[in-house]
Amino acid sequence: MSSSGTKVLQHASGGGGARGTISEALYRTLGGVPIGFDAYDGSSAGPLDAEVRITVVRERALHYLVGSRNELGLARAFVAGDLEVKGDLHALLLLLTGDGIGEVPLADRLAALRDLGLHTLRPVEPPAEEVRLHGWRHSRRRDSTAVSHHYDVSNRFYRWVLGESMTYTCAVFPTEDSTLEQAQAAKYDLVARKLGLAPGMRLLDVGCGWGGMVIHAASTYGVQALGVTLSRQQAEFGQRRIAELGLGGLAEVRHLDYRDAPTQEYDAISSIGLTEHIGQRELPAYFGRLYARLRPGGRLLNHCITRPTTTQRIKAVGFIPRYVFPDGELMGVGAIASVMQNAGFELRHLEDLREHYALTLARWCANLDAHWDDALAEVGPNRARVWALYMAGSQVGFERNHIQLHQVLGVKPHVSGAADYPLRAAW
Secondary structure (H helix, E strand, O other): OHHHHHHHHHHHOOOOOOOOOHHHHHHHHOOOOOOEEEEOOOOEEOOOOOOOEEEEOOOHHHHHHHHOOOHHHHHHHHHOOOEEEEOOHHHHHHHOOOOOOOOOOHHHHHHHHHHOOOOOOOOOOOOOOOOOOOOOOOOHHHHHHHHHHHHOOOHHHHHHHHOOOOOOOOOOOOOOOOOHHHHHHHHHHHHHHHHOOOOOOEEEEEOOOOOHHHHHHHHHHOOEEEEEEOOHHHHHHHHHHHHHOOOOOOEEEEEOOHHHOOOOOEEEEEEEOOHHHHOOOOHHHHHHHHHHHEEEEEEEEEEEEEEOOOOOOOOOOOHHHHHHOOOOOOOEHHHHHHHHHHHOOEEEEEEEOHHHHHHHHHHHHHHHHHOHHHHHHHHOHHHHHHHHHHHHHHHHHHHOOOOEEEEEEEEOOOOOOOOOOOOOOOO
16 A cells, blocks of 8 residues: 555656546556545546545645645544545455555645645645654664554454454464464464473563453463563553453463563573564664573573565655554564574574464454454444555555565574484474
């Protein structure tokens, strides 16, 4: 979806003269992509039998599209309800991807404005769901605010989207027709086996979410498991679930910054979906803290979204940073692996689960669609549209290999060099 906003502006800026109706102008900017357009001026354009149609509800959508760079304008118009999609959102975003993201000069954007029949660029406030954080980037207070923005939405809403597992990270599908719950259980078990969990061991799960990994480790492997999360709603939910399952003697979820996790030595540490929130500058300190908490021979499994290369610029603006994951930073797996090595870890295994995340997101999108009316009532239409756009766009990103998902397994060797690791991987 990110390339579509650029594409509209790039083509609209070319040539002179009026483009006629709004629908005609927008259809021409896409170079014949089989999408239908309707607009508030009564116009229509594009194939009559198009499976997906975009409706421009009001003029403000055009000011968003032209006045905001790249995908942000399209996102603002969609989130605000100024631009509606009839048909499958995932199918639309597949059609609108393919070109690289470019920076459109202001002069070209103003030319596009004139082409659309407007003569002045009117400043428009973004939807209230757009967040701008204050304070030192990745300070404790700012990290807490960023996490709360995304995760302290509504546990009821998350259950509708994520399903009974309440797991908000990439699942591992044994087969393509496995259920979401089966795939999430398979993911937790894969992590457990990579970490070599066994009864009596101590596990620290940083960024533990609603406690899924902690519960799986305690109930299936008899591990003493502690999870920490910056989301108060997640911690409260996790503790209730642990009590309901009778695991209070083995498992615990605390509302706590990972930097404040108890400094006792752990046999294993799992970090599932936290690294994206840490930030490139803080990454050495992050892995250093985890290394210090592991016993010699202990293992760390780092599971996170990554970029396909280590040379791509980390974006601080755009739809995802403004609406979904404030201060989130994605890095190439090579960059992450280098920092892990420099912290002292011996890297033993690396695996890309990109296709699995596309399947996971497809299940989440279906869940949201099935509970759409409930979601509108629970979190409001704007936030529901944020989630619909974010998840469908992310699914396309994993399918197109614009983003990836890697698990990297590291060991803290003994001074002697021994790693307490099998000759061949047990999983």
